Amino acid sequence: MGRLALTRVLLLIPVLLGVSIFIFLLMRMIPGDPAIIIAGENATPEMLKEIRDEFDLDEPLIIQYITFMRNLFSGKVVSIKTRRPVFEELFPRFLNTLQLTLFSMAIAVPLGMILGVLAAAYRNSFLDNFVMVLSLLGVSMPVFWLGIILILIFAVQLGLLPSGGKEGFESLVLPSITIAFALTSMIARMTRAMMIETLSTEFIRTAKAYGLPRRKVIYKYALKNVMIPIVTVIGLQFGYLLGGAVLTESVFGWPGIGRYIVDGIFARDYSVVQTGIMFLSAVFVLVNLGIDILYMFLDPKIRRGVGKS
Amino acid sequence: MREKILEINHLQIRFDTEDGVVKALEDVNLELYSGEILGLVGETGCGKSVTSQSVLRLLPTPPTRITNGSILFHGKNLLEMPEEKMNDIRGGKIAMIFQEPMTSLNPVFTIGEQLEDVIALHRKVDRKEANVIAVKSLVDVGLDDAEVILSKYPHELSGGQRQRVMIAMALSCQPEVLIADEPTTALDVSIQAQILSIIKHLKQDHGMAVLLVTHNLGVVAQVCDRVAVMYAGYVVEKGDKFDVLKTPLHPYPRGLLESIPRSRKVRELRSIPGSVPNLINPPEGCRFHPRCPFSTGVCDREVPVLEEAAPGHFVACHHWRRLNP
Amino acid sequence: MKSRLDSVRKIYGRLKKNRLAVVGLWIIIILVITAVFAPLIAPYDPNEQDLLSSLEGPSLAHPMGVDFFGRDVFSRVIWGARVSLTISLVAVAISAVVGTILGSLAGFYGSVLDEVIMRIMDVFLAIPSILLAIAIVAVLGPRTSNLILAVSVSTIPEFSRIARSAVLVEKNKEYIEAARAIGESRLSILFRYALPNSMVPIIVQASLRMATAILSVSGLGFLGLGVQPPTPEWGTDLSLARTYLEIAPHAGIFPGIAIFLSVIGFNFLGDGLNEALNPKLKDR
Numbered sequence: 001m002g003r004l005a006l007t008r009v010l011l012l013i014p015v016l017l018g019v020s021i022f023i024f025l026l027m028r029m030i031p032g033d034p035a036i037i038i039a040g041e042n043a044t045p046e047m048l049k050e051i052r053d054e055f056d057l058d059e060p061l062i063i064q065y066i067t068f069m070r071n072l073f074s075g076k077v078v079s080i081k082t083r084r085p086v087f088e089e090l091f092p093r094f095l096n097t098l099q100l101t102l103f104s105m106a107i108a109v110p111l112g113m114i115l116g117v118l119a120a121a122y123r124n125s126f127l128d129n130f131v132m133v134l135s136l137l138g139v140s141m142p143v144f145w146l147g148i149i150l151i152l153i154f155a156v157q158l159g160l161l162p163s164g165g166k167e168g169f170e171s172l173v174l175p176s177i178t179i180a181f182a183l184t185s186m187i188a189r190m191t192r193a194m195m196i197e198t199l200s201t202e203f204i205r206t207a208k209a210y211g212l213p214r215r216k217v218i219y220k221y222a223l224k225n226v227m228i229p230i231v232t233v234i235g236l237q238f239g240y241l242l243g244g245a246v247l248t249e250s251v252f253g254w255p256g257i258g259r260y261i262v263d264g265i266f267a268r269d270y271s272v273v274q275t276g277i278m279f280l281s282a283v284f285v286l287v288n289l290g291i292d293i294l295y296m297f298l299d300p301k302i303r304r305g306v307g308k309s
Numbered sequence: 310m311r312e313k314i315l316e317i318n319h320l321q322i323r324f325d326t327e328d329g330v331v332k333a334l335e336d337v338n339l340e341l342y343s344g345e346i347l348g349l350v351g352e353t354g355c356g357k358s359v360t361s362q363s364v365l366r367l368l369p370t371p372p373t374r375i376t377n378g379s380i381l382f383h384g385k386n387l388l389e390m391p392e393e394k395m396n397d398i399r400g401g402k403i404a405m406i407f408q409e410p411m412t413s414l415n416p417v418f419t420i421g422e423q424l425e426d427v428i429a430l431h432r433k434v435d436r437k438e439a440n441v442i443a444v445k446s447l448v449d450v451g452l453d454d455a456e457v458i459l460s461k462y463p464h465e466l467s468g469g470q471r472q473r474v475m476i477a478m479a480l481s482c483q484p485e486v487l488i489a490d491e492p493t494t495a496l497d498v499s500i501q502a503q504i505l506s507i508i509k510h511l512k513q514d515h516g517m518a519v520l521l522v523t524h525n526l527g528v529v530a531q532v533c534d535r536v537a538v539m540y541a542g543y544v545v546e547k548g549d550k551f552d553v554l555k556t557p558l559h560p561y562p563r564g565l566l567e568s569i570p571r572s573r574k575v576r577e578l579r580s581i582p583g584s585v586p587n588l589i590n591p592p593e594g595c596r597f598h599p600r601c602p603f604s605t606g607v608c609d610r611e612v613p614v615l616e617e618a619a620p621g622h623f624v625a626c627h628h629w630r631r632l633n634p
Numbered sequence: 635m636k637s638r639l640d641s642v643r644k645i646y647g648r649l650k651k652n653r654l655a656v657v658g659l660w661i662i663i664i665l666v667i668t669a670v671f672a673p674l675i676a677p678y679d680p681n682e683q684d685l686l687s688s689l690e691g692p693s694l695a696h697p698m699g700v701d702f703f704g705r706d707v708f709s710r711v712i713w714g715a716r717v718s719l720t721i722s723l724v725a726v727a728i729s730a731v732v733g734t735i736l737g738s739l740a741g742f743y744g745s746v747l748d749e750v751i752m753r754i755m756d757v758f759l760a761i762p763s764i765l766l767a768i769a770i771v772a773v774l775g776p777r778t779s780n781l782i783l784a785v786s787v788s789t790i791p792e793f794s795r796i797a798r799s800a801v802l803v804e805k806n807k808e809y810i811e812a813a814r815a816i817g818e819s820r821l822s823i824l825f826r827y828a829l830p831n832s833m834v835p836i837i838v839q840a841s842l843r844m845a846t847a848i849l850s851v852s853g854l855g856f857l858g859l860g861v862q863p864p865t866p867e868w869g870t871d872l873s874l875a876r877t878y879l880e881i882a883p884h885a886g887i888f889p890g891i892a893i894f895l896s897v898i899g900f901n902f903l904g905d906g907l908n909e910a911l912n913p914k915l916k917d918r
Contacts, residue, residue, distance in 0.1 A: 014753055015753065015756045015757055015760050016760070018753065018754065018756070018757030018760075019757050019760050019761055022757060022758075022761070023761075023769070026769060026770065026773055027773065029773050029774065030773050031775075132654075133654070136654065136898065136901055136902060136905065137898065139901060140845065140894060140897040140898040140901045141894055141897075142849055142852060142853065142856075142869075142890060142893045142894060142897070143853075144852075144853065144856045144869075144872065145872065145886075145890030145893060145894065148872070148876060148879065148886055148890065149887070149890070151879070152879060152883055156879070156880050200369075201412065202407060202409060202412040202413050203412060203413055203414055203415040203416070204415075205367055205407070205413075206407065206413045206414065206415075206475075207415070208365075208367060208399070209365050209367055209399055209400065209404075209405045210399055210400030210404070210405075210427045210430075210431075210478065210482075211395075211396035211397060211398070211399035211400040211401060211427075211430060211431065212396075212400075212426065212427070212430060213396060214392075216426075221415055221418070224415075224417045224418070225415070225416070225417050228417070240762065240763075242762075243761075243762025243764070243765055244762050244763070244764050244765075246764055246765065246768070246857070247764070247853050247856065247857070250856070250857060258762075258764075258765065261765060261768075262765075262768055262857060265768060265769060265772035265773075266772070273769065277761060277762075277765060277766075277769065280761075280762055280765065281760040281761050281762075284760055284761075284762065285760050299417070300416065300417060300462040300464070301416065301462070301464050304462060304464075304465060327644065327647075327648070
């Protein structure tokens with residue numbers, strides 16, 4: 001198992017290297033002279049030269065890339081606009097996104113699993129149909145629109161909650177619900193499908209053939225089997241949300257990392273964009289790694305090795 | 310005298326599928342006496358597994374519909390029993406083992422957890438006592454390192470060990486009837502013999518009645534007392550093992566036995582010309598008539614009834630007298 | 635050939651029985667009709683400004699009200715269908731074709747090619763897809779062609795994974811061996827046998843991806859990176875309406891409903907197709 005985990009870690013390196021190269025090249029594709037973009041239209045020739053030296057812009061691409069990577073690892077990447085180290089700006093933003101994500105998951109994970117299990121247990125009942133339709137609506141709802149509707153109702157009409165910003169617990173509620181809606185739907189659908197599949201397996205037939213009560217068959221024997229893949233799905237969603245909450249952050253003016261990067265894109269601040277996307281990709285693959293390891297731990301087939309056959 | 314423990318009368322089962330209604334069982338009549346092993350044989354798709362699973366009502370409804378018949382256990386109809394009472398029967402009075410020991414055990418619980426759950430439920434004991442019983446049951450089926458086995462997950466055991474665990478689970482609740490659905494089909498030949506001898510001992514030492522479903526006539530010859538032959542949803546012949554195997558009356562088992570090379574030990578039922586009929590549109594009359602060398606006009610019109618040809622020896626064929634002068 | 639026709643008929647039969655799928659199909663049909671006949675259906679020119687009636691609520695003359703620039707929201711929603719559908723359809727088609735080809739090649743040839751292709755896919759999967767789309771559009775400029783590129787790039791890995799695993803399953807089947815034995819070239823085997831049989835999951839995925847693509851296009855529009863004004867596009871219009879939400883919610887609500895409904899249509903259909911093609915999922 002230890003070796004398996006190590007292999008996974010080593011596999012991350014080429015992926016992250018690939019991400020860095022891709023993002024680096026993408027940013028070089030911005031039309032126009034990068035020095036002018038950095039310094040602005042009114043820059044003097046001296047300023048341009050200074051910038052060219054600082055960013056090695058006259059050197060071949062490969063040197064520029066190495067400089068970028070060196071700066072990245074030493075934490076020396078500086079925002080082109082604010083001239084402050086990117087990490088210093090980025091990290092608090094990331095924590096904000098993390099807070100939002102965790103809070104949404106705290107709503108969506110238990111709710112989604114309960115709905116999914118109940119829908120599978122009472123298959124083709126009214127409850128099942130209700131959960132299925134609701135969850136299909138949930139995954140179809142554009143988050144930015146849902147956010148706007150929630151603001152209209154709870155902030156504008158009822159005045160119960162703030163419409164945006166980040167001030168205290170209240171400001172967390174609406175964006176969390178917005179994210180949790182789709183997330184709950186997804187988890188409920190996934191749980192239901194896996195639960196139904198598990199309930200038709202032969203070992204569940206065995207449990208039934210030995211008179212174990214339906215409750216125990218569903219909530220113990222079937223559920224534990226479903227938990228393992230569900231954990232994976234939830235973990236993946238967690239990874240996606242950390243980078244994908246841009247739209248929600250934008251609707252609610254939540255100072256998260258997604259918005260930070262988007263602002264960087266608009267400002268043509270490529271230090272911010274490169275570092276931000278690298279950072280999120282690294283977080284994403286690390287989260288996935290964590291899930292893989294958790295999965296190995298949960299699944300007795302991997303944890304306890306393959307037995308004599 | 311021998312007591313009739315389990316009695317299946319006129320059992321008729323339908324499956325609703327997209328392609329039409331599958332007439333899986335038409336008229337199945339079987340009885341299981343205390344202390345005997347009854348072999349239920351037939352080709353794949355003849356309805357023998359369906360019959361065995363219907364006893365504990367394990368077939369999912371829908372798509373399954375039981376359209377006629379009764380299954381009496383000590384005279385009480387299992388098909389009309391409320392679900393909670395049925396759960397006392399399942400495992401407690403009638404236990405079942407399945408063909409695939411690999412997939413019949415839950416992969417994410419240890420053997421101990423699964424065995425003890427069942428024992429605690431039916432023997433009404435606490436966890437500790439359940440553990441003692443589990444150990445004893447495993448030793449009974451020849452798994453001497455019982456404590457180790459209990460701490461293992463199914464994937465850590467061999468196929469033979471898993472099937473023994475399944476038998477131990479069945480045994481642990483001291484049921485009156487064991488239904489074994491092709492218990493050796495998925496196992497190596499050498500292990501098959503061991504499992505069969507354990508089942509034989511269950512009968513002898515614990516007085517269990519066994520319904521053994523198999524497609525292998527060799528298995529029947531080895532362990533059964535009586536045998537019932539199924540074809541396309543009907544029991545076509547049943548009786549004492551020696552009667553049926555030595556002097557089969559129905560053309561179907563006759564064909565099967567003739568087609569077996571005498572020298573081969575493992576006897577498969579595959580060599581009669583023609584194939585098992587499609588049960589969505591089964592043949593009219595006797596369902597075997599399209600493959601039967603002796604069929605006449607009556608065979609494709611009328612369904613033959615199961616009649617007692619000799620004491621305890623039943624056959625369902627219009628021409629059994631003509632064929633067995 | 636007959637058996638394939640039969641199975642198509644069977645799948646259609648199952649699809650018809652799935653109420654949600656039928657609803658989805660109807661939504662899509664209406665959507666397509668709206669997009670094709672937008673000039674005939676829309677009561678006004680979507681860009682015609684009547685500043686005097688700016689932000690007026692729904693009325694008989696303007697069933698969905700008027701936006702800030704005095705444009706008829708109903709007409710813009712109808713024309714928006716054309717823009718959203720076209721961009722999403724082209725993007726999904728491109729990523730389905732590219733992804734399927736890459737995935738099939740990886741699955742069929744295996745070894746080094748497989749490693750290289752799938753590692754590259756991993757790279758794209760590691761970048762949050764919405765940020766990837768945003769970055770591409772931001773760098774290359776918000777032209778329609780770049781939008782299509784941005785939306786399709788993040789969908790390619792999904793298709794290639796599906797095609798790869800489907801081809802891997804088919805690859806070891808007997809008929810492939812038989813085809814090879816009679817001397818067909820490997821590539822022709824791939825395209826004649828293995829690929830058609832992996833179409834099923836790819837079609838399901840394409841329908842579900844249409845839903846995601848519509849969301850991405852409108853999401854980019856909402857961030858100001860999508861289709862540029864004054865072209866009518868739901869996300870872009872919604873973003874504009876946001877500023878005046880408190881006084882004129884209709885200008886935002888209706889484009890949102892349009893996005894929501896179209897996404898529902900494709901999700902319902904994709905889901906229904908999935909069940910119809912994999913009857914195991916729903917054998918009742």
